[in-house]
Amino acid sequence: MTSSASAQQAARFPLWLLVCASLTALAPLSIDMYLPSFPTLSADLGVDIGRIQLTLGTFLVGLALGQAFYGPLSDRYGRKPPLYVGLGLYAAAAAGCALARDVEALMLFRFLQALGGCAGMVVARAVIRDRLAAHESARAFSSLMLVMGLAPILAPILGGFILQTLGWRAIFWVLVAASLSILWLVHLRMEESLDPARAAPLRLGHVLAGYGELLRDREFLGYSLSAGFAQAGMFAYIAGSPFVLIELHGIAPSHYGFVFGANAFGLIAMSQCNARLVRGRPLDRVLRGALLVPCAAGLGLAGASLAGWATLPVLLAGFFLFIAALGCILPNASAMSLAHQGHRAGTASALxxxxxxxxxxxxxxxxxxxxxxxxxxxxxxMGVCGVGAVLMRAYGCRGAGHP
Incomplete structure (x- = not known):
């Protein structure tokens, strides 16, 4: 690589953004690394695999609930202190998972692990908003999507290798080491981005009032829910595609990962295209066009299923188009929803x-x-989620005054 190319790469991924990427990667790593160990966990803990699947559900609930607490904390005390608390809790809970002797303990520690790990997701978005305006934020979020797309490809492979060589408990010890490494990186290399003059009071009434104002802000709520519905379609795909592809259409379990990886690659590719698309173009215009893809793909899948035309090629094409489009949707919708929330970026990111x-x-x-x-x-x-994403963007853009 030439010196000019190295300089361009460094400019695109400055150190602070790499720290944000590491914080963002922790949650998908925590989800995807231990998926290959489900049958082993079921046998080792003496429960059916449905109980093991609940450990994933408790983790997702923890991610959804925990973020609401870190936003106000980061707006009051700065971006770094909540990370110390969250990453410390994550490391301790991951160690608890590694030492768990029954599925109930594993579910509890997975919930606590999520409560700690979601701090990084909240703070990473807030730091980007602190440092960058809307267009630059969209490009930065596109860079984070590169990490979010790579995790579903690499994490199951790494988790499977650790499972075969060291056992399922070692997966959680690796997550302990990863969280402590990120904590060290935050402590030594991450600069505080919150202006002390903009620190918000941490009083229950003030916090609730802030959340109430955000829920009444059409621009924030519309764009947040637009990204939320689009992402919900991906969660539906994650939950339902193993049965549809493996059980209904006979794809070998060993080959399912290739389908999963191909869709993740599509998301990565579109996120990098998005970084170019938003240069010189209104973010809302790019978002409006991108949202048509999952809407059409979701409705097409629903129509094909109702008509009995949901063949394997039709399903694979629909899944790919829906997931790939998220590479354009999530960065732009996130940037638009936070564009005018600089005075409470942490709270807005959390909600x-x-x-x-x-x-x-x-x-x-x-x-x-x-x-x-x-x-x-x-x-x-997936069809409902695609339509919902389009409708929520229309609601948000009217609040922002876009045509």
Whole structure:
């Protein structure tokens, strides 16, 4: 690599953004690394695999709930102190997972692990908002999507290797080491980005009033929920695609990872295209066009399932288009929702994350509860999510004064 190319890469990924990427990567690593160990966990802890799947559900609930606490803390005490608390809790809970002797203990520690790990998600978004304006934020969020896309590809491979060589408990010890390494990086290399003059009071009434104002802010709420519905479609895909592809259409479990990885690659590619698309173009215009893709893909999947045309090629194409489009949608919708929230970036980031993960949890639960032995539940939920994302963007853009 030439010196000029190295300089461009360094400019694109400055140290503070690499720290934010590490913080953002912790949650998907925590989800995807231990997925290959489900059968082993079931046998070792003496429970059916459905109980093991609940440990993933408790983690997602922890991610949705925990973010609401770190936002106000980061707006009052700065961005770094909540990370010390969150990453410390994460490391201790991951160690608890490694030492768990029954599934109830594992579920408890997974919940606590999520409560700690979600601090990084909240603070990473707030730091980007502290440092960058809307267009630059969209490009920075696109860079974070590179990490979010790589995690589903690499984490199961790494988790499977650790499982085969050292056992499932070692996966959680690796997560302990990862969180402590990130904590060290935050302490030594991350500069505080909150202006002390903008520190917000930490009083319950003030915090609740801030959340109330955000919920009444059409621009913030519309764009946050637009990203939330789009992301919920991905959660539905994660929950329902193993059954649809493996059980219904006979894809070998060993080959399912290639399908999962191909969709993640599409998300990565589109996130990097988005960094170029937003240069010189209004963010809302790019977002409006991108949202049409999952809407059309979701409705197409639902229509094909109702008509009996949901063949494997149709499903694979629909899944790919829906997931890949998130590479454009999530960075731009996040940047738009936080564009005018600089005075409470942490609180806004927290509420945005809580709303989005709550929608994702509901979408995954809907697919699981409406299980009828066909692809219809997954297709319909993805279709609803695609339409919901378009409608919420229209609601938000009217609040922002966009055409």
């Amino acid at each position: 945005m994350g809580t709303l989005q993960f709550s929608l994702g949890t509901l979408a995954g639960a809907a697919v699981s509860l409406w299980h009828d032995g066909t692809a219809l539940p997954l297709a319909v939920v």
